Amino acid sequence: MTNINLAAKVLQGLISSGIREFCLCAGARNSPFVQILDENKHIKVFSFFEERSASFFALGRMAKTQRPMAVITTSGTAVAELLPAAVEATYSSLPLVIITADRPKSYRGTGAPQSIEQVGIFSYYIEASLDIDKENSHFSVKGLTWKKPFHINVCFEEPLIDGAVPQLEVPTTSEWVKFPERCELTAGHECAQFLKKHNPIVVLGTLPTKAQKPILGFLKKIQCPVYAEGISGLRGHPDLKHLEIRSGENYLHYLLDSGICDSIFRIGGVPTLRLWRDLEDKRSSLPVLSVGYNHYSGLSRDVHHFTHLSSLAQIESPGHFKDLGPLLTRDLQLNVEKENLFAKYPKAEPTLVWKLSKKLKGQSVYLGNSLPIRHWDLVADFDAYPARVVGNRGANGIDGQVSTFLGWAEAETENWCLVGDLTAMYDLQAPWVTPQLEEKQLRIVVINNKGGQIFKRIFQRDIFLNRHDIDFSHWAKMFRWAYQAWSEIPESMSLEKHQMIELIPDPEQTEKFSREWEMLWKK
Numbered sequence: 001m002t003n004i005n006l007a008a009k010v011l012q013g014l015i016s017s018g019i020r021e022f023c024l025c026a027g028a029r030n031s032p033f034v035q036i037l038d039e040n041k042h043i044k045v046f047s048f049f050e051e052r053s054a055s056f057f058a059l060g061r062m063a064k065t066q067r068p069m070a071v072i073t074t075s076g077t078a079v080a081e082l083l084p085a086a087v088e089a090t091y092s093s094l095p096l097v098i099i100t101a102d103r104p105k106s107y108r109g110t111g112a113p114q115s116i117e118q119v120g121i122f123s124y125y126i127e128a129s130l131d132i133d134k135e136n137s138h139f140s141v142k143g144l145t146w147k148k149p150f151h152i153n154v155c156f157e158e159p160l161i162d163g164a165v166p167q168l169e170v171p172t173t174s175e176w177v178k179f180p181e182r183c184e185l186t187a188g189h190e191c192a193q194f195l196k197k198h199n200p201i202v203v204l205g206t207l208p209t210k211a212q213k214p215i216l217g218f219l220k221k222i223q224c225p226v227y228a229e230g231i232s233g234l235r236g237h238p239d240l241k242h243l244e245i246r247s248g249e250n251y252l253h254y255l256l257d258s259g260i261c262d263s264i265f266r267i268g269g270v271p272t273l274r275l276w277r278d279l280e281d282k283r284s285s286l287p288v289l290s291v292g293y294n295h296y297s298g299l300s301r302d303v304h305h306f307t308h309l310s311s312l313a314q315i316e317s318p319g320h321f322k323d324l325g326p327l328l329t330r331d332l333q334l335n336v337e338k339e340n341l342f343a344k345y346p347k348a349e350p351t352l353v354w355k356l357s358k359k360l361k362g363q364s365v366y367l368g369n370s371l372p373i374r375h376w377d378l379v380a381d382f383d384a385y386p387a388r389v390v391g392n393r394g395a396n397g398i399d400g401q402v403s404t405f406l407g408w409a410e411a412e413t414e415n416w417c418l419v420g421d422l423t424a425m426y427d428l429q430a431p432w433v434t435p436q437l438e439e440k441q442l443r444i445v446v447i448n449n450k451g452g453q454i455f456k457r458i459f460q461r462d463i464f465l466n467r468h469d470i471d472f473s474h475w476a477k478m479f480r481w482a483y484q485a486w487s488e489i490p491e492s493m494s495l496e497k498h499q500m501i502e503l504i505p506d507p508e509q510t511e512k513f514s515r516e517w518e519m520l521w522k523k
Contacts, residue, residue, distance in 0.1 A: 001134045002163040003156045007032035010132075010152060011043075012168055013139045014097060018176030019068050020044060021061065023054040027074025029114060030101035031160045034072075039165045046436055051078050053429050055085030056392075056400025059094055060407025063390060066209075067176040068095035068146060075102050076114040079121055084399045086125040086149045091394030092206075092269070093294045095146035098122070102155045105133060118153050126151045133157075147294060187291070187306040188314025194289045194304060195317040198263040201225050201245075201252055203276070204232035206269030206393060208293060211309045215267060218312045219243060223319030225261065225327060227252055229377055230367055231391040232268055236382040243324060247334035248378045249273050250521045256286070260327060263287040267309070270298030272373055272393055337520050338379065341513050347487060348513035349449060349505035353418070354379040355489035356445065356503075360386050360416055366408060367391040368401035368419035372447060376418070387413050398423040402430035402444060406437065414441045421448045422466060424475070431479035434498060444481075445501045446472050449510070476500035 001009075011022075011033065021044040026034045037045050046061075048054035051073050058069045073079055079100045089096040100118050107115040119131045127148035132139065133155035144150060194200075202224050207215060216239045219226055226243045228235040236244075245251050252275050255261040263286060264279065270292070279286060279299055290297050290305040291312060297305035321327055342351045353375040361384035367373045373391060392404050401423050409415035424446045434442070451465035476483035482496035487504045 001137055003032045003134075003160055004036065004163040004165060006132070006134060006137055006154060006156070008036055008166045008168065009137060009139055010099065010154060011036060013141065014070055015043070015168060015170055017068075017141045019070055019097065020170070021046070021065070021069050023048060023058045023061075023069065023071040025049070025051045025054050025071070025073045025078065027078065027101070028160065029075040029103065029156060030072055030099075032156060033099065033101065033154075035161060036165050036168070037072075040168045042170065043168060046433055048433065050429050050432070051081035052084060052400060053403040053427065053432065055082045055096065055098075056088075056403035056427075057407035057430075057433060058096055059085055059089055059092070059392065059400070060404035060409075062094045062096065062407075063404075064408045064410060068097055068150075070097035070099055072099040073101065074114075075100065075118065076116055079116070079118050083122060083125070084396075086122050088392055088394050088396045088399070089149050090125045091294075091296060092392070093147045093394075094149075095144075096149040098126070098149055098151045100151070100153050102153050104155050104157050105131075122149065122151055125149060129153065131155075187308065187311035190304060191289060191291065191306070191311065192315045192317055194263075194265070194287070195222060195315065195320070198265075198287055198289075199224070199261050199320050200263040200265035200287075200289065201227060201255055201261045202265045202267060203252075203271050203273070204228040204234055204268050205266060205271045205292070206390070207232050207234065207267070208309070209233065209388075211268075211293075214313065215309070216240070218315070221319070222315075222317045223321050223324065224265065225255060225321070225324060227273070229272060230365075230373060230380060230389050231272070231393060233389050235377070235380065235389065236385040238385065241382075244382070245328065245331055246382055247331045247338060249275060251331050251334065254330070255327075256283070263289065266290045266292070266298070267312070268292060269393065270296060272370070273377070334520065338517065341516060342379075344516075345506075345509040345513045347506035348509040349447065349453075350375055350379045350510070350513055350517075352486075352489060352503055352505055353447075354381060356418075357381045358384045359489070359493065360384055360414075362387050363414045363416055364388040364408075364410060365390075366401075366405040366415070366417045368405065368417055369398045369423040371420050371453065372418040375447075398426045400427055400430075402427040403433075405444070406430060406433055406442070409437070409440050409442055411438050411440050414443060417442075417444045419444070419446055421446055421468070421470070421472075422451065424472065425470070428475060431475075431481060431498075434479060434481075441495075441497055443495065443499045443501060445503055447503045447505065448472065449505055449507065453510075472500060472502045 129151040288303040357380035405417040451467040481498045485502045
């Protein structure tokens, strides 16, 4: 079998299993893949010069298309660049397919150029691995659950291009059939028993789009107070208006400390809020029920955890609080106090995020790292409900966030990415792919507070902040994006197709806002 035929066999097998798009990082060793894809113009290919950005772009693209995507690299350290995205894909249950070109197996352990131990490099963060060459060319995806990355390592001998390029066939059906899931038979009963015994706060983490509507119906049925994280996609949804906690995470502590609620009911991905971490120590005895979309409970202690959101459909539960009005009265009052702080400190960082959120109704919003997520969850306007809100939070911090946003963007809405300054600098190569995207309106908003300010109150040491004096105008110029700098949110926004916005908060007002907001909770 020739190198070209071996590469074609892999590509055809993936296309037949439902993959329709590839991220290609061209190099010498993977040239058989490059040549085949270049001559099969009907296959969608995104070209990248850098592997990490390519793999995070693929994560965003999968979140948008709801089907697997493949990244193709050359050999050597190029393979290692995919590990961060493989980690995020594992904890977010995204079916990333990793195709790595390699030198012949006889080179392993020799230290020859471009020869590293590629097989096994992803360790825990793959579901399965194939190590194939001309002598062992068996290829199959049978039995994959598609809940973790899948690694295909393909060894090529010289000469690399050794035959005519075959045509790849794309099946007429565009469906991708995932490995069928079986609903847990005991889940409905155990969840129902938990709800009969406890009065929980419901915490919504990341939710698949198709699960959002049935979960809304379930929440209206059980009538419990709901804290919806922004990346759940349901924060501010009109159907949650009389259930949702609006003043912020601190109100959850009030409900628990006052005895009104006595447990946590998590639905969706592992929550990002601070309370979830407190369940490990400060609130280690608090009962927790967890229903997600994979086997990760998100806690090191034993909790009731179920892996299929569809299990919620089995639950018959009477409403816990027939009228949540009295329970949420203080929450609404505190929300008014918060809005008073917006007026008092118009250039504070939370105020700027609030004002921006009011202009994003019906748009697509990507929250790119911890501080923008926390700002959004605290202050984003509940009446300006976006069409979509997501973030990479399976295990990720600031890695590849802009690349993921660009993969996730769609043509039907404006696409807004909210990231911190260090997060933007960690992914400066991301806009490379912009000319290859469809007609999309892209807005990257960089909150430039001159360092990692989220650590300021945690550690009280300046070394954690990585302070800088950098602006982002030349980043925009480098990739031919339009650029604006805002210290206030303009009433009327005149934006280009690809717009980079540097948001510059007032540090003194931001500090005063935070201090006064904390004082309100101590009254």
